[in-house]
Amino acid sequence: MPVPTEAVSNPTLLIMIAGLVLGFAGGIIMHRSDYCVAGMFRDIFMFKNTFMLRTLLILVSVSMALFEIGRRSGALIHPFPILGPPSLASFIGGVLFGVGMVLAGGCVVGTLYKMGSGSLVSLVAFAGLIIGSGLYAEFHSLWGPFIKATTFFTGKITIPQIVGTDPAVFVVPFIMVSSFFIYKWFKAGGLERRSFVDGYIQPWKAALLLAAAGFLSYVFAGMPMGITTSYSKIAAMLEEIFAPEHVAGLAYMKAVSLNFTHPLTGEVMKGGPGPVFDAIAVIQMPVIVGIVLGSAFSAISLREFRIYTNVPQRQFIAALAGGVIMGLASRMTPGCNIWHLFGGLPILAVQSILFFAGLLPGAWLGSKMFTGMVVKTGA
Amino acid sequence: MDRDLKTIEVDIRGQMCPATLLVALKNINEYGGDIRKGSMKLVFKTDNRDATVTIPDSAANMGYAVNVEKTDNFYSITIGALDARE
Numbered sequence: 001m002p003v004p005t006e007a008v009s010n011p012t013l014l015i016m017i018a019g020l021v022l023g024f025a026g027g028i029i030m031h032r033s034d035y036c037v038a039g040m041f042r043d044i045f046m047f048k049n050t051f052m053l054r055t056l057l058i059l060v061s062v063s064m065a066l067f068e069i070g071r072r073s074g075a076l077i078h079p080f081p082i083l084g085p086p087s088l089a090s091f092i093g094g095v096l097f098g099v100g101m102v103l104a105g106g107c108v109v110g111t112l113y114k115m116g117s118g119s120l121v122s123l124v125a126f127a128g129l130i131i132g133s134g135l136y137a138e139f140h141s142l143w144g145p146f147i148k149a150t151t152f153f154t155g156k157i158t159i160p161q162i163v164g165t166d167p168a169v170f171v172v173p174f175i176m177v178s179s180f181f182i183y184k185w186f187k188a189g190g191l192e193r194r195s196f197v198d199g200y201i202q203p204w205k206a207a208l209l210l211a212a213a214g215f216l217s218y219v220f221a222g223m224p225m226g227i228t229t230s231y232s233k234i235a236a237m238l239e240e241i242f243a244p245e246h247v248a249g250l251a252y253m254k255a256v257s258l259n260f261t262h263p264l265t266g267e268v269m270k271g272g273p274g275p276v277f278d279a280i281a282v283i284q285m286p287v288i289v290g291i292v293l294g295s296a297f298s299a300i301s302l303r304e305f306r307i308y309t310n311v312p313q314r315q316f317i318a319a320l321a322g323g324v325i326m327g328l329a330s331r332m333t334p335g336c337n338i339w340h341l342f343g344g345l346p347i348l349a350v351q352s353i354l355f356f357a358g359l360l361p362g363a364w365l366g367s368k369m370f371t372g373m374v375v376k377t378g379a
Numbered sequence: 380m381d382r383d384l385k386t387i388e389v390d391i392r393g394q395m396c397p398a399t400l401l402v403a404l405k406n407i408n409e410y411g412g413d414i415r416k417g418s419m420k421l422v423f424k425t426d427n428r429d430a431t432v433t434i435p436d437s438a439a440n441m442g443y444a445v446n447v448e449k450t451d452n453f454y455s456i457t458i459g460a461l462d463a464r465e
Binding site (some may be wrong): 196371 | 401428454
């Protein structure tokens with residue numbers, strides 16, 4: 001993996017530092033509040049509990065307002081690079097992703113912060129994610145045409161684009177309605193919960209902080225946080241050590257999924273899943289490293305960092321399988337839950353809405369599988 | 380006070396979500412009768428921060444007395460009968 005010197009230019013350093021700082025902060029916030037997106041969706045079905053899901057509405061609404069301000073400034077790219085027109089693949093990917101994240105006990109980011117705080121199960125899920133993301137490259141030649149064939153509204157990404165109106169037409173009513181609910185929950189005490197752990201951050205505060213982090217990523221990196229293309233890249237880099245000809249022969253590894261002009265510096269940045277140090281690596285890798293380090297820092301500073309190995313085998317198997325499914329799904333969609341829920345959904349990207357719609361039945365199915373196979377409840 | 384109260388310790392450290400809560404609920408259901416009678420208490424040892432919210436919440440909803448404390452680098456959640464004086 002040679003590092004081309006021309007890639008290490010001005011925007012590179014800026015984006016990498018921003019990614020590392022935002023990832024680190026995100027890792028601390030998520031560890032302190034246990035901001036688990038997989039749990040949010042799973043608990044609707046498994047425990048009929050929507051406490052955490054309420055905070056997702058806060059995150060989405062605040063992000064919506066911030067991204068709209070960013071768009072109106074005219075200085076940033078809207079819709080975000082990488083987002084494409086909707087296709088059936090986004091929904092199917094969402095369903096699979098939902099199953100995978102419940103089995104893995106965390107989404108692509110949840111896996112990182114849990115791994116950072118010492119969870120061995122999440123380390124196995126992470127390995128699964130890499131394997132799944134690499135596996136996708138093997139059948140991209142089949143799935144790619146399916147995405148194309150089931151794409152609708154070609155050339156249009158968000159609902160306002162499809163309808164042909166100013167996004168404010170949707171954004172303002174959405175925020176008004178969500179504010180009403182958020183205010184109601186707040187008054188009723190439905191947004192706070194009693195916690196006994198040291199250094200707890202209430203999830204609604206975490207939602208606000210993560211929305212701010214997403215906006216800062218939009219400003220500095222040119223797009224909100226996403227990390228899963230890098231999982232394919234890591235897989236490709238590892239695979240290249242053993243089978244370089246095979247990797248070189250995969251069409252997916254030559255794909256350019258990112259090609260945009262970085263708003264702050266005006267530099268053109270390109271990248272894809274291939275095993276090279278490109279713009280995808282510059283934007284995503286520091287975020288990944290940052291989250292793991294941030295969470296580890298948080299756990300160590302609370303004196304809670306310990307690695308326990310005495311875990312039932314079934315949980316490791318579930319985490320590995322869930323990771324593989326999630327890795328595959330994130331490439332099939334394409335995009336992960338953080339990208340779509342914290343990024344695409346707030347700008348009403350139809351791809352993200354379809355992914356969200358798929359997550360619900362997926363999480364339901366994953367919950368059934370978990371209580372049927374991993375920890376049998378007999379319920 | 381401490382007339383030979385039987386204590387069962389369940390070590391769920393390192394376990395993933397939601398296995399922690401599911402395992403806890405299973406144990407609470409299994410030993411519920413004895414806990415209510417006041418002849419037994421359950422102690423869950425966990426490093427899962429989320430479980431320190433979900434396990435006490437569920438147990439409290441079922442009418443048990445719950446105590447959480449940090450021991451060393453993990454949390455101990457004790458489930459017992461409600462004190463008669465309360």
